[in-house]
Amino acid sequence: MSEGPLSRVTILDLTDERGIYGAKLLADLGANVIRPEPLTGDPLRARGPFIQSTDQEKQSIWHAYFCSSRRSITLDLDSAEGSEQLELLLTKADIVLTCPGAFGVERSKEILKNKNQEELIFIDTCSFRPDCEWADYIAPDIVAGALGGQIATTGDADTAPLKNFGELNFMVSGAYTAISALSALYNRREAGSGQRVEVSVHECIASCLEHVFMFYWYGEAMEHPDGKVLPRRGSLHWSNAYDVMNAETGSIMVTPTPDFDKQLTWMIEEDIHDDLIDPKYLEPENLRLRVEKTMDQLRDWVATKNAEDLFFEAQERHMPYGLVLPIEQVAENPQLVARDWFVPYQIGEHKTLSTGAPYHFSDTPWKLGEYKSMNEDQVDILNEIGWDS
Amino acid sequence: MARPLEGLKILDFTHVLAGPFATRMLGDMGADVVKINSLDRAVGANDPIHPYYIMWNRNKRALALDMSHESARKTCGELCQKADVVIDNFSVGVLDRWGVGYDTISQVNKKVIYIQMSGMGDGGPWSKFVTYAPTIHALCGLTHTTSVKNRQDIGIGFSYNDHQAGLHGAIAILAGLESRRHSGKGQRIDISQFEVGVNFVAPSLIDHFSNRTITEPSANDLPYDEVAPHGVYPCLSNGEGIKGENWIAIACMTNEQWHSLKSLLGNPGWAEVDSFSTMSLRYKNRRELDSNIQNWTKDREAYQLMDTLQQAGVPAGVVQSGDNLANKDPQIRDREFLFAFDELHGEVGQTFGDKLPIKFEKTPCESYVRSRSLGEDNQSVLRDWLNLSPEDIDKNKSEGWLN
Numbered sequence A: 001m002s003e004g005p006l007s008r009v010t011i012l013d014l015t016d017e018r019g020i021y022g023a024k025l026l027a028d029l030g031a032n033v034i035r036p037e038p039l040t041g042d043p044l045r046a047r048g049p050f051i052q053s054t055d056q057e058k059q060s061i062w063h064a065y066f067c068s069s070r071r072s073i074t075l076d077l078d079s080a081e082g083s084e085q086l087e088l089l090l091t092k093a094d095i096v097l098t099c100p101g102a103f104g105v106e107r108s109k110e111i112l113k114n115k116n117q118e119e120l121i122f123i124d125t126c127s128f129r130p131d132c133e134w135a136d137y138i139a140p141d142i143v144a145g146a147l148g149g150q151i152a153t154t155g156d157a158d159t160a161p162l163k164n165f166g167e168l169n170f171m172v173s174g175a176y177t178a179i180s181a182l183s184a185l186y187n188r189r190e191a192g193s194g195q196r197v198e199v200s201v202h203e204c205i206a207s208c209l210e211h212v213f214m215f216y217w218y219g220e221a222m223e224h225p226d227g228k229v230l231p232r233r234g235s236l237h238w239s240n241a242y243d244v245m246n247a248e249t250g251s252i253m254v255t256p257t258p259d260f261d262k263q264l265t266w267m268i269e270e271d272i273h274d275d276l277i278d279p280k281y282l283e284p285e286n287l288r289l290r291v292e293k294t295m296d297q298l299r300d301w302v303a304t305k306n307a308e309d310l311f312f313e314a315q316e317r318h319m320p321y322g323l324v325l326p327i328e329q330v331a332e333n334p335q336l337v338a339r340d341w342f343v344p345y346q347i348g349e350h351k352t353l354s355t356g357a358p359y360h361f362s363d364t365p366w367k368l369g370e371y372k373s374m375n376e377d378q379v380d381i382l383n384e385i386g387w388d389s
Numbered sequence B: 001m002a003r004p005l006e007g008l009k010i011l012d013f014t015h016v017l018a019g020p021f022a023t024r025m026l027g028d029m030g031a032d033v034v035k036i037n038s039l040d041r042a043v044g045a046n047d048p049i050h051p052y053y054i055m056w057n058r059n060k061r062a063l064a065l066d067m068s069h070e071s072a073r074k075t076c077g078e079l080c081q082k083a084d085v086v087i088d089n090f091s092v093g094v095l096d097r098w099g100v101g102y103d104t105i106s107q108v109n110k111k112v113i114y115i116q117m118s119g120m121g122d123g124g125p126w127s128k129f130v131t132y133a134p135t136i137h138a139l140c141g142l143t144h145t146t147s148v149k150n151r152q153d154i155g156i157g158f159s160y161n162d163h164q165a166g167l168h169g170a171i172a173i174l175a176g177l178e179s180r181r182h183s184g185k186g187q188r189i190d191i192s193q194f195e196v197g198v199n200f201v202a203p204s205l206i207d208h209f210s211n212r213t214i215t216e217p218s219a220n221d222l223p224y225d226e227v228a229p230h231g232v233y234p235c236l237s238n239g240e241g242i243k244g245e246n247w248i249a250i251a252c253m254t255n256e257q258w259h260s261l262k263s264l265l266g267n268p269g270w271a272e273v274d275s276f277s278t279m280s281l282r283y284k285n286r287r288e289l290d291s292n293i294q295n296w297t298k299d300r301e302a303y304q305l306m307d308t309l310q311q312a313g314v315p316a317g318v319v320q321s322g323d324n325l326a327n328k329d330p331q332i333r334d335r336e337f338l339f340a341f342d343e344l345h346g347e348v349g350q351t352f353g354d355k356l357p358i359k360f361e362k363t364p365c366e367s368y369v370r371s372r373s374l375g376e377d378n379q380s381v382l383r384d385w386l387n388l389s390p391e392d393i394d395k396n397k398s399e400g401w402l403n
Helices: A020-028 A061-066 A080-092 A105-113 A141-148 A168-191 A201-206 A212-218 A260-270 A284-302 A307-316 A334-338 A378-384 B018-028 B051-056 B070-082 B102-108 B133-140 B160-183 B193-211 B255-265 B279-284 B286-297 B302-311 B322-328 B330-334 B378-386 B390-399
Strands: A010-014 A032-037 A070-074 A095-098 A121-126 A196-200 A243-246 A251-254 A343-347 A350-354 B009-013 B032-038 B061-065 B085-088 B113-118 B187-192 B230-235 B246-251 B316-318 B338-340 B352-354 B358-360
Touching: A010 A020, A010 A080, A010 A105, A020 A032, A020 A061, A020 A095, A020 A168, A032 A080, A061 A343, A061 B193, A070 A378, A080 A105, A080 A378, A095 A105, A095 A168, A121 A168, A141 A168, A141 A201, A141 B230, A141 B246, A141 B316, A168 A196, A168 A201, A168 B160, A168 B358, A196 A201, A201 B330, A212 B051, A212 B322, A212 B352, A243 A284, A251 A284, A251 A307, A251 B133, A260 A284, A334 B193, A343 B193, A350 B193, B009 B018, B009 B070, B018 B032, B018 B051, B018 B085, B018 B113, B018 B160, B032 B070, B032 B378, B061 B070, B061 B378, B070 B102, B070 B378, B070 B390, B085 B160, B102 B113, B113 B160, B133 B160, B133 B193, B160 B187, B160 B193, B187 B193, B230 B286, B246 B286, B246 B302, B255 B279, B255 B302, B279 B286, B302 B316, B378 B390
Parallel strands: A010 A032, A010 A095, A032 A070, A095 A121, A121 A196, B009 B032, B009 B085, B032 B061, B085 B113, B113 B187
Antiparallel strands: A196 B358, A243 A251, A343 A350, B230 B246, B246 B316, B338 B352
């Protein structure tokens, strides 16, 4: 099999939760990514969930997922030896991915201060910009999501505002981390020099809020009744034309878009169209009314249906309904199974499956590399960097 | 100073959000992105004067073609020959029908990175299924899990997966370009937006494959780790109803942070009981803990409280709306993250943007050109990419396929 598209790139991964998804994305694309750990082990090995086992040593599923395709070395940064090893690792790297406060980051900055490593790309994925009033704020995912604008969008009128499941805000900053590294690499290949790049988690989240700034800037011009800020309102989309509805059995995301006429035809077949064939609904000033009336009719109708049957019937009609699936049904999804998407993965002695490729390259395929135990690659890496003990 | 991707030529057949977001980023970083507007598809949120379109299509040039004309399709083919990257997020097969599918274009442009971002990917029993982000959220488990117990109708309040599909599209393009630099060859990249989405619940899926765990909605808890307090709490309102609500997120990830919070609370009796004495016990009794914290936060002003908590080393953040981000956020203000475009839009007037969240030291990306009207850059694109003269362009226009 061919190598991955990044097989000629060496990366030092000094990230924490804020950037680690980016390191994973680059590693799974074939880059040689080395993740140094302290002698006590990567603190992220303590993140749940864990493989259930009677062994004393807990194997972290979280760490295994986010640290796929990496090579592991431990460094004693309290010793001169460890610092020298870090310096050699920096010398060999094309790209260093960092998050302030993560293992090895401050020492790396000290080392690089005295070196002229013109080609090195140094990515700093920070919560807030270092010159900002909030620079020292501590922001785990839920705090980052609150300040970045995500949490205000999610939840319902009768619930608190909600964070996204897991740490999806950091998966956004992680993706931007990978983009910044690859763009700087592209530029280095063209211009010859590396550079420092700052990625602000706060701005990353704010840049991925779909309608939020559109409402702020254009809400009044759009004559939307909520004006500049759309309050949280369950799954009802800003356009009012997508909503999750509870069926007699299961739940389903329903939308009459993109072809209202197609939806209306179906409603006529089902005799649930009420007065929606009235030409008044085609007048531009009645567009909102048409959407709301259609959704109301659909809600009553969906409540009498089996969600799964309705989903397949809608898709048969090329309508983008979506069945609400719990995780255990995603695990058995026929589309993913048919594409042989889940891939075998080994975490310690435990054999399992992991998620597959987010992109399929025709010539240089994505590949999930092995998950390594702590310092598994110690000897090989030290040899490669020319460390002579 | 040049931006990092200057010189890169991208032909953009994308629509709605996922694809346009990918090419917007690449345009922000200096790529020459030419957006093809097929006249029959430039409606609704894809109409260049719709605010939604304006949001995702800055830093691109606009070429409008009537793809029902053979000459338009021929011109499209010629542009594809010049492109480093061709990208679309239509359903599988649309570009093939226009004569610019991968099999055709890769014969005449061996170096092209050709990326297709369909809902389900090319292949599999659901490959023809139609999806938008809310469809994907439902199918990949994010709607089920982003919720409170016994509710299936909440989910993420915006099109998260569209943004992420765009980010992953940009990563794939840049990785493909790195590979091409060494191999000299382009390639095809197939993205299933569904598969991108399923990755976001990966730890839960591996937990299920390994331990048969059933993942429940986790509301504001961390789904896999026992951390408490870890929630969103009400603060002093400044108006009636939901619009007047103010909230703050507080998360004590360590014992030290909990002790700091307790000090700020005044070490009340309720916080000193055994049931809150360890992280594990706080997690077990977190609803009672949340109730006590809420009693403390509800009469306090959110920003002042955040500042007090952060000064004491307790992670806390105001739940900011778009209005708060625009008017109360010092980083957004100091960096001028939100801005008005210098040039007015010919049909809409003043338009606005948010900056790329990446700051390059040597190749800063501070150049922002407003979203364009339909066919606004026909002349410059056909001149720069195909060396057409103004006379040739006028002739094409008179034939009716160039807007």
